[in-house]
Amino acid sequence: MKVGVFDSGIGGLTVVKSLLEHKLFEEIIYYGDTARVPYGVKDKNTIVRYSLEAFEFFKNFDIDIFIIACNTVSAYAINELKEVANIPIIGVIEPGVLACEKKIKDKDANILVLGTKATITSKKYETNLNNLGYKNLTSIPTGLFVPIVEEGIFEGEILDSTMRHYFKGLKDVDAVILGCTHFPLIAQKISSYLNDCDTIHSGEAIVGYLKDEHKYDKSFKNTKVTFFASENPESLKNTAKDWLGDLLND
């Protein structure tokens, strides 16, 4: 089983991490559009165009399934990708919503949705969560976390002051949806800032979704992972080594 994993940049490596931890695939082809990141400040037409171009890239690899490891692309381009694809296309938003439903039983819980400006503007999480009966939703575009994580800043004053800026006046958050694949790297900091609230993570959500909704039960001893990027692939490979460490074979 060969999976193509796509993100606007390095954030989707957090999804790769979950896939590797659960040994779900024999081979992973990762492509980050590092030349054009961030997508989260762009409009729908641009996000759709870039995503279709990225999908073209994967045509060289004969993949069995395509995972959109980017909330922004999942919010805007999943239907367009499904239209051109003849393999399963899985985004992160539906899995994230279902993971929330599994974890947070109380429909009156206060749920905070974080994401890029584009993801939050799409209201995809809110609409889906509302449809499941969740009533108390707050959404905040927190795009500054993206360059902070890309800088390798996972703690300290810059992150703390950014959290103070975004989370001022928030209280009683029960769960936070990390609606951007960069955010799992600062999940613990966000959770402890918000009184140890639960977190919902796109990578873990995808794993649960594949197992529960797609009845995917494969397990491979070793997974071959190949990384590609539209710009500076060496830098992406170095980040992958840092973030994924021993999960990578070589």
Ligand code: DGL
């Ligand atoms: N990783 C992307 C996401 O999950 C955000 C980064 C970007 O703005 O391109 O939405």
